[in-house]
Amino acid sequence: MVDKEVERAMIKKDYYEILEVPRNATEEEIKKAYRKKALQYHPDRNPGNPEAEEKFKEASEAYQVLSDPQKRSLYDQFGHAGLQNSGFTGFNFDDIFGSDLFSSFSDIFGDFFGFRTSRAARQRPTRGADLAHEISISFREAAFGLETDIEVERYEPCPTCQGNGTRPGTSPKVCRVCGGRGQIQRVQGFLSITTTCPKCRGAGQVIESPCPECRAVGKILRQRKLHVKIPAGVDNGSQLRLLGEGALGERGGPPGDLYISIRVKEDDFFSRQGDDVLCTIPISFAQAALGAEIEVPTLYGPHKLTIPRGTQSDTVMRIPKAGFPNVYGKGKGDQLVKLKVKVPTSLTPRQEELLREFAAAEAKEKNEPKEEDHEKSHREKHHKRGFFRLLGIVLLCLLLGLAVASTAANASGREERKTSVVKVVEKVSPAVVNISTERIVRERVNPFGNPFFDNFFDNFFDTFPSRSYKQQSLGSGVIIDPKGYILTNEHVILKASKITITLADNREFEGKLIGADPRSDLAVVKIESNGNLPYITMGHSDDLMVGETVVAIGNPFGLSHTVTTGVISAVNRTVKINEDLTYQGFIQTDASINPGNSGGPLLNIAGELIGINTAIYQKAEGIGFAIPIDRAKRIVADLITYGKVRKIWLGIRVQNLTRDLAGYFNLGYQAGVIITRIIDGSPAERAGLQRGDIIQKINDQQIPSQEAYSSAVAGFTADSTMKISILREGKPLSVTLNPARLTPEAAEKIAADLLGVKVKNIQASLFRGMGEQNSGVMVISVRDRSPLDKIGVKKGDIIRQINDKEIYNLKDFQEAIIANADQDNLLLLIQRGPYIYPVTISF
Numbered sequence: 001m002v003d004k005e006v007e008r009a010m011i012k013k014d015y016y017e018i019l020e021v022p023r024n025a026t027e028e029e030i031k032k033a034y035r036k037k038a039l040q041y042h043p044d045r046n047p048g049n050p051e052a053e054e055k056f057k058e059a060s061e062a063y064q065v066l067s068d069p070q071k072r073s074l075y076d077q078f079g080h081a082g083l084q085n086s087g088f089t090g091f092n093f094d095d096i097f098g099s100d101l102f103s104s105f106s107d108i109f110g111d112f113f114g115f116r117t118s119r120a121a122r123q124r125p126t127r128g129a130d131l132a133h134e135i136s137i138s139f140r141e142a143a144f145g146l147e148t149d150i151e152v153e154r155y156e157p158c159p160t161c162q163g164n165g166t167r168p169g170t171s172p173k174v175c176r177v178c179g180g181r182g183q184i185q186r187v188q189g190f191l192s193i194t195t196t197c198p199k200c201r202g203a204g205q206v207i208e209s210p211c212p213e214c215r216a217v218g219k220i221l222r223q224r225k226l227h228v229k230i231p232a233g234v235d236n237g238s239q240l241r242l243l244g245e246g247a248l249g250e251r252g253g254p255p256g257d258l259y260i261s262i263r264v265k266e267d268d269f270f271s272r273q274g275d276d277v278l279c280t281i282p283i284s285f286a287q288a289a290l291g292a293e294i295e296v297p298t299l300y301g302p303h304k305l306t307i308p309r310g311t312q313s314d315t316v317m318r319i320p321k322a323g324f325p326n327v328y329g330k331g332k333g334d335q336l337v338k339l340k341v342k343v344p345t346s347l348t349p350r351q352e353e354l355l356r357e358f359a360a361a362e363a364k365e366k367n368e369p370k371e372e373d374h375e376k377s378h379r380e381k382h383h384k385r386g387f388f389r390l391l392g393i394v395l396l397c398l399l400l401g402l403a404v405a406s407t408a409a410n411a412s413g414r415e416e417r418k419t420s421v422v423k424v425v426e427k428v429s430p431a432v433v434n435i436s437t438e439r440i441v442r443e444r445v446n447p448f449g450n451p452f453f454d455n456f457f458d459n460f461f462d463t464f465p466s467r468s469y470k471q472q473s474l475g476s477g478v479i480i481d482p483k484g485y486i487l488t489n490e491h492v493i494l495k496a497s498k499i500t501i502t503l504a505d506n507r508e509f510e511g512k513l514i515g516a517d518p519r520s521d522l523a524v525v526k527i528e529s530n531g532n533l534p535y536i537t538m539g540h541s542d543d544l545m546v547g548e549t550v551v552a553i554g555n556p557f558g559l560s561h562t563v564t565t566g567v568i569s570a571v572n573r574t575v576k577i578n579e580d581l582t583y584q585g586f587i588q589t590d591a592s593i594n595p596g597n598s599g600g601p602l603l604n605i606a607g608e609l610i611g612i613n614t615a616i617y618q619k620a621e622g623i624g625f626a627i628p629i630d631r632a633k634r635i636v637a638d639l640i641t642y643g644k645v646r647k648i649w650l651g652i653r654v655q656n657l658t659r660d661l662a663g664y665f666n667l668g669y670q671a672g673v674i675i676t677r678i679i680d681g682s683p684a685e686r687a688g689l690q691r692g693d694i695i696q697k698i699n700d701q702q703i704p705s706q707e708a709y710s711s712a713v714a715g716f717t718a719d720s721t722m723k724i725s726i727l728r729e730g731k732p733l734s735v736t737l738n739p740a741r742l743t744p745e746a747a748e749k750i751a752a753d754l755l756g757v758k759v760k761n762i763q764a765s766l767f768r769g770m771g772e773q774n775s776g777v778m779v780i781s782v783r784d785r786s787p788l789d790k791i792g793v794k795k796g797d798i799i800r801q802i803n804d805k806e807i808y809n810l811k812d813f814q815e816a817i818i819a820n821a822d823q824d825n826l827l828l829l830i831q832r833g834p835y836i837y838p839v840t841i842s843f
Helices: 004-010 015-019 027-041 050-066 069-085 101-113 119-123 139-144 285-290 349-367 374-417 420-431 451-460 629-642 659-664 683-687 706-713 744-754 810-819
Strands: 131-137 146-157 183-188 191-196 219-230 239-242 258-264 271-273 276-284 292-298 301-307 315-319 335-342 432-444 466-479 485-488 498-502 508-510 512-517 522-526 549-554 562-576 582-589 601-604 609-616 624-628 652-656 673-678 694-698 722-728 731-737 757-761 777-782 798-802 825-832 835-842
Touching (some): 015 027, 015 050, 027 050, 050 069, 219 239, 219 258, 285 335, 292 335, 301 315, 420 601, 512 629, 549 609, 562 624, 582 609, 652 706, 673 706, 683 731, 694 706, 757 810, 777 810
Parallel strands (some): 131 258, 131 466, 276 335
Antiparallel strands (some): 183 191, 271 276, 292 301, 432 498, 485 522, 512 522, 549 562, 549 601, 562 582, 673 694, 777 798, 798 825, 825 835
16 A cells, blocks of 8 residues: 555656756756765665655756756656656666665776775675556546556566576586686787676576576566555656565565556546646526526536626636645645537527517617607618618527638638648648557666766676666657558667557557568558558659658657658768668758657658658757658568568678778779679679679669668668669779578578688587587588688587577578678687687678
8 A cells, every 4th residue: 555655756846946956057067966965865874764865866866867968858848747758767776775885886996996896796685676557547536546456567586496597406507608707708919808708698607407487587477466545636647656566676685666657537527737627618698698506517516606797708717626636735726617608509489589689679779869750760760670680680690600601711711721731731641650669678777877887887787776667659650551551660669569559530559560670770560450541652762852842740749740841951861870870871851850750751742752750860950861762662572571671692792992902903092882702603793793893882872881881782672673883993884783682501602701611510429528518510611711710710610609699500500690791790609629719700
């Protein structure tokens, strides 16, 4: 049951108030204020003081948000709700209250600053991760509170193996790769590099006989029922914190907490504004004119409300203390009643007669003439009486027909105002969807909020406290087939455990991921519908003109079906996403693209799909990028048919054309990449490419570097055609190449060419003398002066691992070669007898 402490924790305080800084505080002022609070309330200075502990965590959470420009911007615009929508669930210092905070740094800085060094620090009990759960309640339940039972999932120790992950009667064995150290050492020249053991992943032990129930994890997922008390007055987005109900700790550490996010459903009659409740009540013309006493529903029952004479439509009246109770116990809000005067749409004969008399009397009072001649006056009165009756009828018709006439006039005007952009939006909007994803995030916690320390935590503290929570994100997509296939960005659905698709008409569907390709940042999701769905036919992007008008539709910040317009600013742009990923050939536009637009369509003025919006420059305005639809078409076909993009094989190796290389090959310096190797029997050889050719363009896309070459090739599939522009001995040539699918047979050719070896599966009888290891492929031949020959690999050696993939048989070896065919370096584990050697090969 939720206690008072939990109730106090559910409504978050203002971060600026916590750090006692103004809202325009500089980064340095925020850092200084946090340092002061952290020193004042640090648990080491306040042992056993829960209030100081809470203040310390509040200050740390506030600093974590305000020191991050992106989080601070979201918080300034949308408050705590904006942070929740971005996946931020608050600060969790995990193990801070179960251990000495600064002892965590002793392993790093001990030799330099004299801190106490403790190798056992990494084996300390670790606090469990925090968990997240969402509960939906009605509007009235939010007003009055409720007690309810919820079911949550949590990993519990496996009852079969008691948490050690092994089959009963067995135990973990010392890792033979690292000898139980958890690390292996590689010598490169005069450098000695220590890395985490790839076999045991730093544990020092391996489980050879896994538990049949938990499969070596040591934990199983179980449903748990909890009784929760939700206080009266909670608002949408509020959080409850149940202490100790999160994930179990490691090595006997305390459990984490459970954060319950409250979602309040909308009410058909009431809405909420702070602690006040709003409603709209219709009243008649007579009640508004003469005054009346009406009965108004409230959360607490009917209430008599007196309406004054002459009340106008949209008047707001207040019922004191009929609103929501304040969650802190500070009284109640009011109920605001908005009065709407209804104009009758149909009248009885008697009502019509009375209304005419009223109109006539009103007109007579305003227009009573002076009598000059009795007979003349009598005639004028007769005519005027008829006139006023007619006027009353006209007024009544005006009252009753105003809406119809206005609608007709507006409809006529709307047609005249329809521009090309409006027509595009009307045509395409039904096929644009909102994509909402949910995923479980587990992350380590850096208690200092300073990215400077991130690498230290990653490299030295494998067991540092972590937390897990549900992260929700929003994106866009476009239906490209009436059967329900939706094209979007891969990063929109990345690691999603649940995908929800919302159409323009507010219908919701559960999306099924058909396939995704991170290299092109494209994904296909499918929904099931009883009938055909609205869709967009893919156009072309090979004839785009800089300056032509484009339209972007998406869901930025969750604002459904937002339309922006602009022009194409440039084509064939190169966008560097991070150190490892660069995209080539992007469309650049100044149409506003914001977070949430990703995956939405970029359209030309004819309403044709020409690109998929995918990226923005965070520090710039008016610069967005889209994937050209011609590239997307090739990827989509593979994703729908195979669920992934089949790797292609050209059979060439290239490198940047430097001035030195140009001189070596007797070439003038040219921008492009030079072919340094061609594999026999490959598609490149069949197309007529030769060693020394300089590739300058692929399908009219400039190739200035090896990075650009890799990105361009990634946009092709085995069923496509590549037009390659080359220079050969200074003369321009054009070559047509048809990529081949990278098959296991091709993988063996690549291995023979690049590594210089042929391999085969190992017979069981050959494992004798190799210790307990019984996996890998055996080298059956080594080519003279090949890369593996140069480092001493011999016939009979065993290849146990290539990069991160362990090799158990020939199929694994082929898959590893396919996965790493375009890499410049490979890390291999080679076994000779009982000894294993890590080696690195560079091409």
